[in-house]
Amino acid sequence: MDDSLAELFDGAINLELKVGGLYALFQQHLLPDQDFWGQLALEEKKHAALLMSCRDVSMALWQFPAGLLPKFPRILYDGNSRIQTLIDKFSLTPPDRVLAFTTALELENSAGELHYQLAMTRPADSSLMKIFQELNNGDRDHYRRIKKYMEENAISTASYQEAAGNTVAGA
Numbered sequence: 001m002d003d004s005l006a007e008l009f010d011g012a013i014n015l016e017l018k019v020g021g022l023y024a025l026f027q028q029h030l031l032p033d034q035d036f037w038g039q040l041a042l043e044e045k046k047h048a049a050l051l052m053s054c055r056d057v058s059m060a061l062w063q064f065p066a067g068l069l070p071k072f073p074r075i076l077y078d079g080n081s082r083i084q085t086l087i088d089k090f091s092l093t094p095p096d097r098v099l100a101f102t103t104a105l106e107l108e109n110s111a112g113e114l115h116y117q118l119a120m121t122r123p124a125d126s127s128l129m130k131i132f133q134e135l136n137n138g139d140r141d142h143y144r145r146i147k148k149y150m151e152e153n154a155i156s157t158a159s160y161q162e163a164a165g166n167t168v169a170g171a
Contacts, residue, residue: 009055011076013048018083019107020044025087026104029094036149040104040142079110101150102157108143 020041027037086103095103150157 006055007073008076009051011073011080013051013055014080015076015083016044016048016051018080018087020048022083022087022090022107023104025090026095026100029090030097030100033097033100033149033153037100040146043142083107097155101146101155104146105143108146 020043023037023041023044027034027041030037090100147157149155
């Protein structure tokens, strides 16, 4: 595996772990939604573990399913930096429910997560990609689940764009 592919894998793994860490932080501070955030945090850790497995297999076989990771490491670097800023900020001042959910919606809608989702909906072009798709079949659409949870629990989405613009984009 060349260094640029290894860099992409490492960046994608780190992104999943950071998002999982952010959700674990929400779990710790937002007790009414503790189980929901805990489940999402666990799923993000599973995504990272699967990426680690794919990295290890790809390194051994010199193959990699096309379309799984963004083409440019900068996207991953920027995403990881942005999420770390959010973790630092929310560690000092925990968010309220609306801010946590709107932040999660924005993250799940970001370029890295969207690319991941697109890769999971493409036809399997290798046995490795097929296994990856099957393992992640139940965890794919966090954005939809977050939105649904918000609606079911009367968490206002009216301020979503304003809060997301002030939180994630401005982080």
